[in-house]
Amino acid sequence: MSTPPISDQFLSEDDLDLQNLTWDELLAEWDAWLRAASSTDEEDADVYSHGVFLREPRTDK
Amino acid sequence: MSIFIELTEEFNQDGLRTIISSGQAVVLHRLAMMSRDGDWIVRENQAALDHILLVLERHGARYRFGAPLEARWLAGGWSAHLEFRDPKGLRVRTDFFSRPPRLSAPDLARLWEEQEGREIPFLNLRDLVLVKMTQREKDYPIIGELSRRLPDPESQLLFSRSARDLLHLAAAHPDLTTRLTEQRPLLALASGGEEEPLGAALDAERRRLIRADEQRLEGYATAAAAWAAAWPSLFPRLSGLPLRAAHRTMCEAAQTQLPFQP
Numbered sequence: 001m002s003t004p005p006i007s008d009q010f011l012s013e014d015d016l017d018l019q020n021l022t023w024d025e026l027l028a029e030w031d032a033w034l035r036a037a038s039s040t041d042e043e044d045a046d047v048y049s050h051g052v053f054l055r056e057p058r059t060d061k
Numbered sequence: 062m063s064i065f066i067e068l069t070e071e072f073n074q075d076g077l078r079t080i081i082s083s084g085q086a087v088v089l090h091r092l093a094m095m096s097r098d099g100d101w102i103v104r105e106n107q108a109a110l111d112h113i114l115l116v117l118e119r120h121g122a123r124y125r126f127g128a129p130l131e132a133r134w135l136a137g138g139w140s141a142h143l144e145f146r147d148p149k150g151l152r153v154r155t156d157f158f159s160r161p162p163r164l165s166a167p168d169l170a171r172l173w174e175e176q177e178g179r180e181i182p183f184l185n186l187r188d189l190v191l192v193k194m195t196q197r198e199k200d201y202p203i204i205g206e207l208s209r210r211l212p213d214p215e216s217q218l219l220f221s222r223s224a225r226d227l228l229h230l231a232a233a234h235p236d237l238t239t240r241l242t243e244q245r246p247l248l249a250l251a252s253g254g255e256e257e258p259l260g261a262a263l264d265a266e267r268r269r270l271i272r273a274d275e276q277r278l279e280g281y282a283t284a285a286a287a288w289a290a291a292w293p294s295l296f297p298r299l300s301g302l303p304l305r306a307a308h309r310t311m312c313e314a315a316q317t318q319l320p321f322q323p
Contacts, residue, residue, distance in 0.1 A: 051140025
């Protein structure tokens with residue numbers, strides 16, 4: 001019996017498990033993740049993840 | 062239901078106007094949940110952009126600092142940023158651009174063509190790999206996994222982030238590896254079968270890609286300096302306005318402060 005080649009793992013098992021979810025499970029998981037992740041919204045309120053701007057200039061919001 | 066799917070359906074009602082990009086496309090490829098923000102590639106025509114503004118206005122969105130959601134700025138590679146809170150209080154940040162970095166004009170034309178008619182349009186694996194070649198270290202593990210799912214050995218050889226994967230690929234496809242070496246010089250090391258120098262070359266390649274993206278963004282930051290300085294006094298004038306009225310004020314101000322081309 002041959003040994004499978006050693007492979008680098010870039011992401012966690014939890015991440016890679018998304019492949020095993022049904023579509024409805026994926027949507028539910030996604031929504032739950034977004035709501036859980038929003039607890040840190042204030043920490044990076046002025047930072048951008050996408051596009052060509054990196055940070056919002058200070059304003060009195 | 063994900064708010065990003067709902068928005069995409071609303072943006073694309075009666076016609077394809079937006080394609081989900083970056084972090085949320087990674088979710089749709091079932092790889093990982095790593096981004097709270099939604100970003101979309103948009104059609105570069107004002108009718109499509111006006112529809113998106115209308116949808117966002119209905120959600121009570123407001124502009125964040127960025128370019129107006131207008132074709133003249135988007136054509137220069139600028140991005141527009143808006144946000145709102147959903148009925149359950151979730152802060153929904155939405156980012157838009159029409160010229161995704163590192164995708165050529167033919168790439169974009171093909172992308173719009175291939176996404177036409179899709180129930181949920183989102184970036185394909187190859188284009189997502191290119192968009193993810195950003196200045197952020199955290200995007201490179203994603204590229205590593207995305208590359209493994211590319212459908213053909215040529216794409217895998219061109220984009221893999223794993224020395225071990227490349228060694229296996231080079232052993233299985235020696236002629237193809239040699240042919241692609243001009244495009245990606247570190248493949249010569251994969252043909253040689255040595256993991257350590259190949260790993261070092263991958264690290265150096267990643268740093269070059271990060272630096273290239275940083276330089277791209279520095280160009281935009283320089284071009285947006287006057288706009289950034291004007292924003293703190295403009296922002297209060299936009300507050301409280303319905304989005305499309307705020308958009309008109311934003312465009313008027315940006316015309317003298319933000320060049321269409323960086």
